[in-house]
Amino acid sequence: MPKQVAILGGGESGVGAAILAKKEGYQVFLSDSQAISARYRSVLHENDIAYEEGGHSPDRILAAQLVIKSPGIPDHVPLLVEVRDLGIPVVSEVEFASWYTSARLIAITGSNGKTTTSLLTYHLLKSAGLHVGLAGNVGDSFAWQVAQHQFDYYVLEVSSFQLDNIQKFRPHISVILNITPDHLDRYEHDFHKYVDSKFRITENQTTEDLLIYFADSEVLDSELQKRDLPVRTVAVSLETPIEQGGYWANDQLLSQIDGKSFTVPYGQLPIKGPHNAVNALVAITIGLQLGLDAESIHTALQTFVNAPHRLEPVAVIDGVTYINDSKATNVDSVYYALGSFDKPIILIAGGVDKGNDYSQIEPLVREKLKGLIVLSPHFEKLQSYFESMVPAFFVTQDLQEAIAKAAQWAEPEDVVLLSPACASFDLFKNYQDRGDRFKMAVRDYANSRKDLHL
Numbered sequence: 077m078p079k080q081v082a083i084l085g086g087g088e089s090g091v092g093a094a095i096l097a098k099k100e101g102y103q104v105f106l107s108d109s110q111a112i113s114a115r116y117r118s119v120l121h122e123n124d125i126a127y128e129e130g131g132h133s134p135d136r137i138l139a140a141q142l143v144i145k146s147p148g149i150p151d152h153v154p155l156l157v158e159v160r161d162l163g164i165p166v167v168s169e170v171e172f173a174s175w176y177t178s179a180r181l182i183a184i185t186g187s188n189g190k191t192t193t194s195l196l197t198y199h200l201l202k203s204a205g206l207h208v209g210l211a212g213n214v215g216d217s218f219a220w221q222v223a224q225h226q227f228d229y230y231v232l233e234v235s236s237f238q239l240d241n242i243q244k245f246r247p248h249i250s251v252i253l254n255i256t257p258d259h260l261d262r263y264e265h266d267f268h269k270y271v272d273s274k275f276r277i278t279e280n281q282t283t284e285d286l287l288i289y290f291a292d293s294e295v296l297d298s299e300l301q302k303r304d305l306p307v308r309t310v311a312v313s314l315e316t317p318i319e320q321g322g323y324w325a326n327d328q329l330l331s332q333i334d335g336k337s338f339t340v341p342y343g344q345l346p347i348k349g350p351h352n353a354v355n356a357l358v359a360i361t362i363g364l365q366l367g368l369d370a371e372s373i374h375t376a377l378q379t380f381v382n383a384p385h386r387l388e389p390v391a392v393i394d395g396v397t398y399i400n401d402s403k404a405t406n407v408d409s410v411y412y413a414l415g416s417f418d419k420p421i422i423l424i425a426g427g428v429d430k431g432n433d434y435s436q437i438e439p440l441v442r443e444k445l446k447g448l449i450v451l452s453p454h455f456e457k458l459q460s461y462f463e464s465m466v467p468a469f470f471v472t473q474d475l476q477e478a479i480a481k482a483a484q485w486a487e488p489e490d491v492v493l494l495s496p497a498c499a500s501f502d503l504f505k506n507y508q509d510r511g512d513r514f515k516m517a518v519r520d521y522a523n524s525r526k527d528l529h530l
Contacts, residue, residue, distance in 0.1 A: 169219050275299060
């Protein structure tokens, strides 16, 4: 009798897990409390996988010997509590997929920068000819790829939610870019629980494996001093020369590990800002560790294009540069965005506040902002904190009005920056929708000016 597995969640993660479980001989039942998209319903039908949508059937789920849950489902929901009370193991899709691949895993986490670092690492490895997949929070489902391919390497962007439900998941190379307060509603508003979740990326690593971390992070530095980790650690830094790892000095990025080294002028990076210097140093260090030579890294850097909504140039209109950083959904991201420009900034921010502490960006706001536009019906916290410290302040719920006001304030050489520091769900479907509509509004304004220079 095949082992029964219940999968909770009918999105990319859940359907990918279902495909792999079916291939590996499990009796599969997928359940989603919401409607499943037409695309995924079609995949489930094509693969003869039993499923339900719009609600759960506890009897079928509690009859399983294994439950795989999608990362968006909190552990405290009553059905999962009942599952665990019965002693049924609950794992994440990345944990399940790791059971069925012998590929070397490069797993990247952090509150910010995961996607950019994962994409750049994948690009470096693929450009050098390595047989590599990209999965996790970026690209296709890890489990789905394991079911269909036999890659030698996987670059995985992994979230704290995915790491919460691992058991044996063991990366050959793990990365913790940073840890700043985020998603605390999932961790009982306890930052230490969130930190512990991020550090689960290392819990199965040994002395044969590698952990790369950002040495300038006080949280990471403090945690590494407290934790007795058997894994080999190397660092990257923007402040201190590093013998094994990478650092930024004299406008150069330098990475060196185990006798291999690479240097590139900061100005030649395809991604800008100090935070992206960290991301690049990590990716380059991974490349060196996996045997890439300097020439292949240099060539690949010249052809990298980052994902949208991350300090994405949109247009230059009347000498003013418009930047889409809609992915900046927390204060730490905005800190790095503001630090990426040496020109006056008009900041468009706001949305659903996640318990933000804005003191981190106060010095940069005072130094760099010509004006702050709050795009949200929830403006009171931003207004009370910032209105007195910026030369101009404006509130709106209309994106076109926000662009028009920014253009009114801006002068040639200024930057209009959408970097919200908040979630998008008050006015938009998600951060992608917010960024796409910002770009459309900027282009509509440019067309009305008859003066667009992309």
